[in-house]
Amino acid sequence: MPIDIAIVGYAQSPSWERSELTEVQFLFPVIAEAIAMAGIDRRDIDFTCAGSCDYLSGQTFAFVSNLEAVGAWPPISESHVEMDGAWAMYEAWVALQHGDIDLALAFGSGKSSPGDPMQIYPLQMDPYTLTPLGADPTSLAALQARALLDSGRITEREMAEVAARNRRDAVANPYAQISGEEDVDALLASPYVTAPMRDHDLPPFSDGACAVILATADRARALSDNPVWIRGIDHRIEIHQPGMRDLRESPSTAAAGKGAGVADGPVDLAELSVAYTHQERILTDALGLGAGVKVNLSGGPLTANPMMATGLSRVAEAARAIQRGDGRRAVAHATSGQPLQQNLVCVLEGER
Amino acid sequence: MSEQPVVAASDSEQPVVMMDYFMHLEYREVVCPIVRRYADALMDGKILGQISPTSGLVYVPPRSYCPVSCEWLGEDHLVELEDHGVVTNFTIVTPVQYYGQEETEPFAKASVLLDGPGGMLGLQDILDLPVDELRVGMRVEAVWLPPEERTKDEIGNRSWGSVDGAIRGWRPTGEPDVPAEQFLDKVY
Amino acid sequence: MSQACAIVGIGQTKHKKRRDDVSLPGLVREAAQRALDDAELTWTDIDAVVLGKAPDPFEGVMMPELSMADALGAAGKPILRVHTAGSVGGSTAIVASNLVRTGQHRRVLTVAYEKQAEGNAQWGLAGGKSGGMGAGGIFAPWMRSFIARTGSPAHIGPMVAVKDRRNAVKNPYAHLQMPDLTIEEVMESPMLWDPIHWHESCPSSDGACAMVMTTEDLASASPRPPAWVLSTAMRSELGMFPGRDPVRPQAGVECAQAVFEAAGITDPLEQIDVSEIYVPFSWYEPMWLEGHDLVGHGEAWKLIESGDTDIGGRFPVNPSGGVLSSNPIGASGMLRFAEAALQVRGMAGEHQVDGATVAYGQAYGGAAQYFAMWVVGSTLDAVAAKG
Structure with missing residues (x-):
């Protein structure tokens, strides 16, 4: 049986037709807000998984700079999927199934406005x-x-x-x-x-980001009186x-x-x-x-x-x-x- | 995306195993507000950075945040940096040829730690010096383009420490070197 | 909850400058089919697929797991696509092992590849602009710092280059085959990115690697000996901020600590029989030996100079020939992990390290900021058995 996991924090940016901020800049407050909602410190997060796409932003290794929005210092346990953030959440959920960690961050971000999605x-x-x-x-x-x-x-x-x-x-x-x-x-x-x-x-093809904080059962109940269970x-x-x-x-x-x-x-x-x-x-x-x-x-x-x-x-x-x-x-x-x-x-x- | 299939094998006796397919994608990105400030300052002959009050670290170009302390940085955190400093590291690149590569001769790329408040510029061009005379600890100064020749065209959200379009590169000042040992741990 | 995960099938392609005999799906199928054959399983036995590769723009195919789903037999199954820069092959293997270890799936196929000849990585890295320097241009200054910090003699990098190319001759899948390369030839070859000579850098290869992983009960029915995943670790850090030390990245230090501790390894040099480490430029062998605390500061060059990292030495590194001999970028990390597993299965052929029971696989990527590592054993208690 899978370990019970709950969502204890989440945040989204507005969906913009064209943001004048960079992807990291608009991701930054989204992650901060999800962490704040969960009532944790970013250093409490045991595992992070990101989802993004190089071709959207037109840059190889575009996801690397997104680490800056997480504050990957000191080093963190982290992974990235070239997929929607929902699959990043799946990977984070799997990581929590090990039972030896109890908090994970998953996020997805994309900036579609620089390119033409039809191309x-x-x-x-x-x-x-x-x-x-x-x-x-x-x-x-x-x-x-x-x-x-x-x-x-x-x-x-x-x-x-x-x-x-x-x-x-x-x-x-x-x-x-x-x-x-x-x-x-x-x-x-x-x-x-x-x-x-x-x-x-x-x-529309929007610019924007979303982040979710997952917690194992005991941690989730300690953090929230209203967790949402996966x-x-x-x-x-x-x-x-x-x-x-x-x-x-x-x-x-x-x-x-x-x-x-x-x-x-x-x-x-x-x-x-x-x-x-x-x-x-x-x-x-x-x-x-x-x-x-x-x-x-x-x-x-x-x-x-x-x-x-x-x-x-x-x-x-x-x-x-x-x-x-x-x-x-x-x-x-x-x-x-x-x-x-x-x-x-x-x-x-x-x-x- | 333009489609220009070209048959690569010229010998019609040979089976075609590869076809070149050139794709063209155009990306147009709005330059973010803090980099616009940075670019405007470059046009005025100033290098702007941002300093984090928590970590004390200086970012050039400014990023609007400090990734180490995870705090948002604003206009209050802007700081004018010096246009001279020290080479803390470098490499000499023999250019690899690829589509769009214009370099043919070995060129130097150096990290320059600016004097004063600090700020590290990576991958800078070194001028007026044979590449084999470049060394860690060498003092250098910016060679600004004349104001009328400066352009913001090369500055964007992704231009990793770029001063292109405003500063041609950095030349030795002729002052004595700073001992290289000081920079062993200042790779950036 | 964590349970055992075994590697029961391993496959790789012949790595070459240009594999124009196969399409992209053909390339990944070649590796995957060999892994299935090794495990004596078929495509329908697989429950889920995990695919890894480096940036999509290298081949011009966006999210290739979509168009390759058919070729990978994934239709109707879950498929994940991992991308963690150069470490991706290692991370992909770890993600796949997690699916087994946490009980999500009983048989997972993991594949990583790069077909560099169908694109242009130098162009991709430069974003299509002139003045691009490739990865070597980024790493070269750090090697210079390492040499300065440790006082390593100039011939150490070339020694590593010669050793890995000599090892590659024993590996029929390796791209470069240079049995007669000498240290002098390395030092006389063109300086690409000072201090990196031509012969001290990795080639650009087409290739793929695949593994089949399964649970303990299914592994016991496997026809050939399995390799057991004893521990895994991933760490990432910021690539660029003032004061960062990219020569000895903290993420590499902590990742190694974590993976050794979880495997019960207290003295890596003694307890690890063979290592496959991501060395795309020769100086990265001593840099990671020190950067992962396998030896102390300033000690790596001595280990290398004494021949201890050769096959038959005290601490063999990259008996397969390593990234210096074959570099299908996205697959390079998985090849390290897979070669480590081959060694403890006793199936590494001519480049087998005699009696290897504990092996270490490592991959890194980005601005030396992403790390993926695992320790594999011939048995679940292989480390303890060393006493």
Whole structure:
């Protein structure tokens, strides 16, 4: 049986269209705030794991400077994944499973604004067959949306309704980049960007960061009267070649959800990495989330999408929602690869 | 990204095993506020650093934080540094050729510890000196470009101690060396 | 809770300047298939994959675990992608071992690679700008400081270069094969980054390394002797701040202390039979011997000069030929870890150190600021058995 681990601190930066600070500079206060929320000293942290991406910032070894935001002096026990911070949290969770340490920091950060994501993200695809075609995320998401529309599982109106609901919910989220009241008919009247995707179906690519502090059970209870427990965490990848997948389904999300124990109890709310409106349907179906589950109360990635921190932000937002009393049991989901190739699912539960 | 596949093997009898595929990605980054201050000061012939009140360490260029004490540094912590100092370490590089490399002859890169409040500039160019005469402990001074030739083009968030565009390099002052032993533990 | 982790399969590619006979997925599969064959397992036996490599821009493929998922048999499984600069191969192995030791998975495949010929690392390091100096330009001043601090004679670096190239001749996977290299030739070769000569620097290689790790109960069914993970440690420190000592980085000191203490090693020089240490430039052999407190200050050059770090010496270092003979960057750290494991399995072939039961693998990266280390043994009580 895994050791019980809880979230005792978390923090996010706002999602900016373009921050004038460097990645380290905007990460710095985020880590400090998560540490302050946990009520610990940074030197109490036994293990740190970071998630970031060299290609976003256009610099080899970009993650190295992020150590400065952690204050890696004296030396620390630390690791880095070239993945969303949610996977950094997984590695930190594994490190705590050894049972010989009790506090870990995980964070994710990214600065998308210097580059053009439509040019950069095709480099994630198979370098021999797909990158030369310029297989960009919008086009791949559009293929997926088209398949889903054609199967009758969603309509363009329902996609617009996801966008309108996310933007409305984001009004209350100080970290969101996009928010406001939208008229669904007006959204549907806008032109296609890449059919069947309209502007509202697509995410912003934000600058931003997120940090989470994990603690083992005794330490968590000593630090917080309201820790958020990680009841399960699992992640899976699936075949890369989009042509070999049924893009309407997300079997890797379903498998990770099963591994994390989503179905072991009622789910009150979910924070899902819905970067494209149609993906909400794919993900809720894969996770078996019914109509009663409140999805992306924060507004989700369609309103705040700090690449490399978007997935970890789902964990932080779900923890916040639980502590705020919006529900007791939540699902947080992170994704990587186009479209929805790799997925991580985490089940969170409040103390009361 | 521009796509320019080029068949590498010129001999058509040979099977093609490699194809060159050049990619071009452009990144445009806003220079952060503290580095803008630093760049403006360079244009005025001043080297700005930031000093941490807790650790006492001097950062040049300023970073807006001290990673050792983990405190945020602001305008109050700016300090004007001297434009002369001592070579504490160096290497002489025989340039490796790669796409975009313009250097062909061996060149020196030195660490310069500034006088006064301190501040260490790494990877500095040394001028007016045969590379084999460079030594640890040598006193050097900045060779500023004339004000009208100075440019901020080379200064960015990532330019690791750069004074490019304002200072051409550092030349020996001719003053006696500082004993090299003093700098054994000052590698940066 | 921590349980035992065994390495039951090890594979590596032939490391070469240019492996144009295989694609990127072909390269990693070559190593992974050999590791599976060694363990007599198949792709479907694997529960999870951990992939490591150095910066993505070196080959122009962003997050390659995504496009390689198919080739690595990872579809439907968890895959992690580690990146901790030059130490990444070591960190990747440690992350994989943690998945077994904490009971997350029963059989984990870990792979690390670099295909330098499909990109340009010098360009990548320079960010595409002129005046780039490569890693050697960063490290050279620190070697100069080490030499000055310790009074090491100038021929020590060249001696290490000759020793590692001689060892590489015994390793059929090694890239450089220079059986006749002499100290004089090293010292007469071009000075790339003073004090580093051409022959004192690592080559640029294409290559991959893979290991299969498993639990104690499954290891007992393995066809060949396992290597046991006795301890692991990772440490990182800030790369650049006034007063930092990059010649003897504190993270390296503390990482070594931690990994030896956890393995029950009190006298490394006596209790470790063989070491595989990340030495991309010859002077890093004495620098890490002292930087990890294997010997005292100013003692490393004497150990090397006396031939004690040769195969058959008192403290053999890099019998495989090391990074100086093969440098597929992302895989170089894992090769150190894997070669250490091969030694305690008694499967290192011609470069086997006789009777090795305890071995030390080390990798470092960044501005000498990331460290990954492990100690492996032929049995779980291999250190204690030495008395």
